[in-house]
Amino acid sequence: MTSFLRKPPSVQTAAGVIITATAVVVVVGGIAMRLLDHKEYSNIWVGMWWALQTVTTVGYGDVTPARWSGRIVATLVMLEGIAFLTVTIAAVTSVFVARAEAERDAADAVEEDKEEDRIGARLDSLDERLERVEGMLRKLTS
Amino acid sequence: MTSFLRKPPSVQTAAGVIITATAVVVVVGGIAMRLLDHKEYSNIWVGMWWALQTVTTVGYGDVTPARWSGRIVATLVMLEGIAFLTVTIAAVTSVFVARAEAERDAADAVEEDKEEDRIGARLDSLDERLERVEGMLRKLTS
Amino acid sequence: MTSFLRKPPSVQTAAGVIITATAVVVVVGGIAMRLLDHKEYSNIWVGMWWALQTVTTVGYGDVTPARWSGRIVATLVMLEGIAFLTVTIAAVTSVFVARAEAERDAADAVEEDKEEDRIGARLDSLDERLERVEGMLRKLTS
Amino acid sequence: MTSFLRKPPSVQTAAGVIITATAVVVVVGGIAMRLLDHKEYSNIWVGMWWALQTVTTVGYGDVTPARWSGRIVATLVMLEGIAFLTVTIAAVTSVFVARAEAERDAADAVEEDKEEDRIGARLDSLDERLERVEGMLRKLTS
Numbered sequence: 014m015t016s017f018l019r020k021p022p023s024v025q026t027a028a029g030v031i032i033t034a035t036a037v038v039v040v041v042g043g044i045a046m047r048l049l050d051h052k053e054y055s056n057i058w059v060g061m062w063w064a065l066q067t068v069t070t071v072g073y074g075d076v077t078p079a080r081w082s083g084r085i086v087a088t089l090v091m092l093e094g095i096a097f098l099t100v101t102i103a104a105v106t107s108v109f110v111a112r113a114e115a116e117r118d119a120a121d122a123v124e125e126d127k128e129e130d131r132i133g134a135r136l137d138s139l140d141e142r143l144e145r146v147e148g149m150l151r152k153l154t155s
Numbered sequence: 156m157t158s159f160l161r162k163p164p165s166v167q168t169a170a171g172v173i174i175t176a177t178a179v180v181v182v183v184g185g186i187a188m189r190l191l192d193h194k195e196y197s198n199i200w201v202g203m204w205w206a207l208q209t210v211t212t213v214g215y216g217d218v219t220p221a222r223w224s225g226r227i228v229a230t231l232v233m234l235e236g237i238a239f240l241t242v243t244i245a246a247v248t249s250v251f252v253a254r255a256e257a258e259r260d261a262a263d264a265v266e267e268d269k270e271e272d273r274i275g276a277r278l279d280s281l282d283e284r285l286e287r288v289e290g291m292l293r294k295l296t297s
Numbered sequence: 298m299t300s301f302l303r304k305p306p307s308v309q310t311a312a313g314v315i316i317t318a319t320a321v322v323v324v325v326g327g328i329a330m331r332l333l334d335h336k337e338y339s340n341i342w343v344g345m346w347w348a349l350q351t352v353t354t355v356g357y358g359d360v361t362p363a364r365w366s367g368r369i370v371a372t373l374v375m376l377e378g379i380a381f382l383t384v385t386i387a388a389v390t391s392v393f394v395a396r397a398e399a400e401r402d403a404a405d406a407v408e409e410d411k412e413e414d415r416i417g418a419r420l421d422s423l424d425e426r427l428e429r430v431e432g433m434l435r436k437l438t439s
Numbered sequence: 440m441t442s443f444l445r446k447p448p449s450v451q452t453a454a455g456v457i458i459t460a461t462a463v464v465v466v467v468g469g470i471a472m473r474l475l476d477h478k479e480y481s482n483i484w485v486g487m488w489w490a491l492q493t494v495t496t497v498g499y500g501d502v503t504p505a506r507w508s509g510r511i512v513a514t515l516v517m518l519e520g521i522a523f524l525t526v527t528i529a530a531v532t533s534v535f536v537a538r539a540e541a542e543r544d545a546a547d548a549v550e551e552d553k554e555e556d557r558i559g560a561r562l563d564s565l566d567e568r569l570e571r572v573e574g575m576l577r578k579l580t581s
Contacts, residue, residue, distance in 0.1 A: 024535050062226050067497055069233045071209055073216035074358055074499035084488050091495045099528050102241050106390065107535035109166050109249035114543065117256065122550075124264075128271055129554055135278045136561045142285045143568045149292045150575045204368050211375045213351055215358035216500055244383050248532065251308050251391035259398065266406070270413055277420045284427045291434045346510050353517045355493055357500035386525050393450050393533035401540065408548075412555055419562045426569045433576045 024104050031100040034093065039064040042090045049082040068094040166246050173242040176235065181206040184232045192225040210236035308388050315384040318377065323348040326374045334367040352378035450530050457526040460519065465490040468516045476509040494520035 043061030046054045053076060054060045063076045067090045078084045185203030188196045195218060196202045205218045209232045220226045327345030330338045337360060338344045347360045351374045362368045469487030472480045479502060480486045489502045493516045504510045 024538065027535070058223070058226075065230060065233060066214065069237055070212045070354070070496045071214035071233055071236070072356070072492065072497035072499045073214045073219045074501055075216055075219040077499045077501040081484070084484075088491060091491060091497055094497070095495055095524070095527065098237070098240075098524075099531050101237065102244050102386075102528050103532040103535045105241050106245040106248045106532045107539050109169070109245045110252050110394070110536050111539045111543075112166065113249050113253045114256070114540070117253075117260065118543065118547070121260070125554070128267070129558070132271070132274065132278075132558060133561070135275070135282075136558075136565065139278065139282060139285065140561075140565060140568070142282070142289055143565065143572065146285065146289050146292055147568060147572050147575075149289075149296050150572055150579075152296060153292075154575050154579060200365070200368075207372060207375060208356065211379055212354045212496070213356035213375055213378070214498070215356045215361045217358055217361040240379070240382075243379065244386050244528075247383050248387040248390045251311070251387045252394050252536070254308065255391050255395045256398070259395075259402065263402070270409070274413070274416060274420075277417070277424075281420065281424060281427065284424070284431060288427065288431050288434055291431075291438050294438060295434075342507070342510075349514060349517060350498065353521055354496045355498035355517055355520070357498045357503045359500055359503040382521070382524075385521065386528050389525050390529040390532045393453070393529045394536050396450065397533050397537045398540070401537075401544065405544070412551070416555070416558060416562075419559070419566075423562065423566060423569065426566070426573060430569065430573050430576055433573075433580050436580060437576075 024107050027100050028104040031097050035068055035097040038090055038093045039068060042067070042086060045086045046078065046083055049086065050078055050080050053077070053079055053083075064090055067091055068097060070094055070098065166249050169242050170246040173239050177210055177239040180232055180235045181210060184209070184228060187228045188220065188225055191228065192220055192222050195219070195221055195225075206232055209233055210239060212236055212240065308391050311384050312388040315381050319352055319381040322374055322377045323352060326351070326370060329370045330362065330367055333370065334362055334364050337361070337363055337367075348374055351375055352381060354378055354382065450533050453526050454530040457523050461494055461523040464516055464519045465494060468493070468512060471512045472504065472509055475512065476504055476506050479503070479505055479509075490516055493517055494523060496520055496524065 039061055042064035043057050043059075046060035046063060047057040054063070059076055063078075066073055067087065070091075078087050181203055184206035185199050185201075188202035188205060189199045196205070201218055205220075208215055209229065220229050323345055326348035327341050327343075330344035330347060331341040338347070343360055347362075350357055351371065362371050465487055468490035469483050469485075472486035472489060473483040480489070485502055489504075492499055493513065504513050
């Protein structure tokens with residue numbers, strides 16, 4: 014977590030990784046539940062149905078692990094679900110924030126260009142005056 | 156997802172689209188459940204009651220699809236629910252961030268105006284000196 | 298929603314309003330459920346226990362409204378719950394983002410001060426040269 | 440809340456505190472449930488299994504507190520769960536936003552360097568002209 018906060022991955026990489034990880038967790042979690050708890054999970058589709066409910070935090074509770082091995086798998090699926098929601102929300106939010114910023118930056122750039130133009134105009138008038146000074150001196154020395 | 160991250164829609168458009176999509180998903184999901192699972196869903200209002208619980212991730216589990224056709228519809232409703240929560244949170248967050256930024260930008264603009272004023276004052280004093288120089292030269296050459 | 302996105306309230310106001318609104322919804326929702334569904338909700342504490350589960354989207358489903366009047370109240374409580382989560386997450390996120398920005402802005406301000414100092418040093422050297430020019434001209438004209 | 444919004448902790452501190460707090464809440468909540476409700480919670484592992492479901496807002500409802508003492512503990516666990524989700528999402532979002540900003544800031548810095556270079560070039564040409572003026576005056580006065 015700490016190293017992640019210090020050197021974060023690109024937003025697109027993180028979004029891609031978490032979506033893939035979630036798909037893998039739903040499939041692998043479903044298969045694991047079928048293997049660990051034959052009675053409650055009569056086939057792997059029931060396992061995957063449970064895993065999807067868990068990952069999205071819907072949690073109907075129509076199928077839940079009754080054995081401890083299954084509950085340990087469930088713990089991992091729940092924590093991955095939180096990671097999935099967190100990264101998805103963070104990725105989309107950062108895109109929305111960036112878009113708003115881009116618009117404000119464009120307005121700022123116009124303002125800065127105007128500022129540069131004002132300073133430029135003053136430097137122009139200084140330059141014109143210096144040109145006249147130089148012209149008069151040239152006459153004097155010739 | 157990738158193309159969305161690269162060329163994102165406006166925040167207001169995204170918020171409008173997802174709220175409309177969620178309302179449609181609750182209604183269509185409710186009707187679909189009634190059609191696919193007559194026993195569990197005795198009328199379309201039960202279907203919509205279930206869809207709303209699912210989309211908000213509350214998931215009481217008092218009504219859940221028992222048939223596979225219903226569970227496939229439920230999968231779509233759950234994923235739309237995540238999209239709804241994500242876009243809603245992202246939209247409101249970007250508004251709050253923008254507001255905080257606008258205040259900070261106003262303070263920055265004041266600081267930049269002061270900086271421009273300081274440079275302007277120095278250019279003024281250069282200009283006055285040059286005016287005196289030009290005046291003396293004019294006397295010399297006349 | 299649209300007007301909210303255009304003229305947003307202050308982050309602190311929004312956070313205060315939503316926390317108060319959520320406390321009110323838990324209490325009023327609990328009382329409403331007791332009044333509307335005597336059988337399932339044997340006292341107002343059961344109603345408030347249900348409302349808190351709903352607002353936080355935990356939704357155990359140990360107590361759920363069976364009557365339609367109760368389900369309409371539940372719909373409002375669920376939607377308020379989403380608003381509560383959204384505004385809470387948005388408020389805390391904008392505080393975290395603002396903090397990170399404040400640090401970056403401080404670094405930017407140091408950089409801009411250096412830039413102003415460099416321009417200032419060049420204006421100083423121009424001024425010194427002009428002072429020498431003015432001095433020589435004064436000698437010539439005296 | 441208000442004081443938190445005004446003088447916020449560092450993002451990394453907040454993330455560390457909330458992750459530790461959540462781990463403590465799951466363990467202590469599990470033990471408390473075992474002590475308060477012997478019938479429903481046959482051992483502390485059942486208590487912790489319930490606490491984890493609650494903190495992540497999954498809420499299957501396969502184990503729920505039936506006594507009021509347990510429901511008061513549950514209220515605290517639910518509210519801590521919301522704080523956990525909020526701070527986790529806010530921390531990761533602020534990291535993603537900061538990363539996007541850092542890239543934009545780098546582009547801005549290049550633009551500002553160019554602006555400084557353009558002003559510098561004009562100051563150079565003013566300086567050259569002044570040097571010629573000074574040279575001519577030196578000849579005149581010698």
